[in-house]
Amino acid sequence: MAYVGIQTQIRRNNFRSIVLLILFPGILLLLTWVFTLFVTIKTETYYDSYGYEQSNWSFNTLSANEFFVQLIPFVLGATFLWFVIAYFSNTEMIRAATGSRPLQRNENKRVYNLVENLCMSQGMDLPKINIIEDDSLNAFASGIDKKSYTVTLSRGIIDTLNDEELETVIAHELTHIRNRDVRLLIVSIVFVGIFAFISQMAFRMLLYGGNGRRSKDDKGGGIIILVLVLVLAVVGYICTLLFRFALSRKREFMADAGAAEMTKRPDALASALRKIAQDSRIEAVERDDVAQLFIDNPKEKKRTLSFASLFATHPPIEKRIAVLEQF
Secondary structure, three states: OOOOOHHHHHHHHHHHHHHHHHHHHHHHHHHHHHHHHHHOOEEEEEEOOOOOEEEEEEOOHHHHHHHHHHHHHHHHHHHHHHHHHHHHHHHHHHHHHHOEEEOOOOOOHHHHHHHHHHHHHHOOOOOEEEEEOOOOOOEEEEOOOOOOOEEEEEHHHHHHOOHHHHHHHHHHHHHHHHOOHHHHHHHHHHHHHHHHHHHHHHHHHHHHHHHOOOOHHHHHHHHHHHHHHHHHHHHHHHHHHHHHHHHHHHHHHHHHHHHHHHHOOHHHHHHHHHHHHHOOOOOOOOOHHHHOOEOOOOOOOOOOOOOHHHHOOOOOHHHHHHHHOOO
């Protein structure tokens, strides 16, 4: 793997964050335009030479464009409002999704000493420290700015790893913070949530529309529109997932390398990863988008060769260990 400096990685992640901020509303606007194109379809009825009724349909791009222009302020306004709410509530959202809570210094001075020593050696501000009361082994970093940066450790990883191993895991998470990986992922989670929300709402409306008391014609037209909304939302959601996955794998290698450089103990991190791989399933974590924050994705099944592995957010731990052993 080609060497990438810290500042280069930070610039890349900052650039990717900007791209995400532009791409997600762009995808949403594109899908909105496709939606207007379909709902303004013109249908013409005529009779053929045998007297049978026939129908022709065609796209009414002029009406679609006019409708689309009217919808733009609402789409962009809703996207901006969603992002603002998520920006200021991302910490609580992550805590609720992972079942974590703040770890007080008097509860575990060992963890605080390890985090403080690493931060001082790198000239970093001390992040918040949270704990997940789960015996499984895992950890993650989160946050968008200095006030919200957080390192979260499971009870299992604190109790199982020795000092050297735990220090390398903490260094791995601090590298994610230093490289701005966490900011990029939080932005990704925020916008992927938009498409997930649209899909859920469209599905519920579809179920309601199918049982509502409407005329036969109105019900059929309404269901067609709702199915279209659902399909477009799913397509947009898949697009965002593919883009997010393309950013995910390399960041773990970079964080491993950063931890090895920070602690000078690549063998300790390799040992920690072996232990983590044995039991990384955090029961409280149910959301796939949040699961990708962890050092080992607690939602992914460990498959070295499969179609599902193409969409994995993390590279196989075996490969990460092999790279560490080359240091």
